[in-house]
Amino acid sequence: MAQRLPWRSALSPLRNKIKMPTITFKAVGVNSAYRDRDELRKWLCAVARYxxxxxxxxxFVLMTDKALLEYNKRYLGHDEYTDVITFDGQTGTGISGDILMSYERIKENAxxxxxxxQHELRRIMVHGLLHLLGHKDKTKAQRSSMREMEDVWLKKLA
Incomplete structure (x- = not known):
């Protein structure tokens, strides 16, 4: 889905042309739970590079259950709560997108x-990135494979 979301930077086309990776962490309507942002950036770049x-x-946008539910209804047609929604924003070189996450789901899952x-937030972050990298989780086998990849990358961050 290549629609522009409210936090998309006006500089996106320029950043893509000069191949400068940009990873932002936002919190909308909830307290920010991000820790060690520079470490997270390096880790996420390593996942993509691998x-x-x-x-x-x-x-990466952390938000309320209610806000994420509205995105789920509006863009995916699903009237249910979820922990993460990934929007592919590929416009040039490099993986680009928006990964929307529910703080309440993350707390409940943790x-x-x-x-x-923090552990669960990082799991959801790498899960979203894996989707942008082309991995699926529709079948039981795909979910199992995705979980294994998440576990591998979480261990590398620890």
Missing amino acids: HGHSIGELN ASFGVSI
Whole structure:
């Protein structure tokens, strides 16, 4: 879906032409939970590089359940809560897109899995990036493969 979302930078075309990776972390309607942003940027670039890609512009947006539900309804036609939605914003060289994440789902998942909010946030971030890199999670086998890749990359960040 190549629609422009509110936080997309007007400089995106310029950044893509000069191959300057841009990774932003935003929080809309919730407190920011991002920690060690420079470390996260390096980690995300390493994930993309391992899969044979570079990063153009990535926007990670943490928001409320209600806000993410509206995006899910409007753009995907799904009337259900989710933890992450990925919009492919590919316009030039490098992987580009918007990864929208629900803070409430992340907190709930962290409690369910017995991990920290930071751990679950990072899982959701790499999950979104893996989607932009072409990985799917529609079937049981695909979900299992995606989870394995998430686990590998989470261990590399730890």
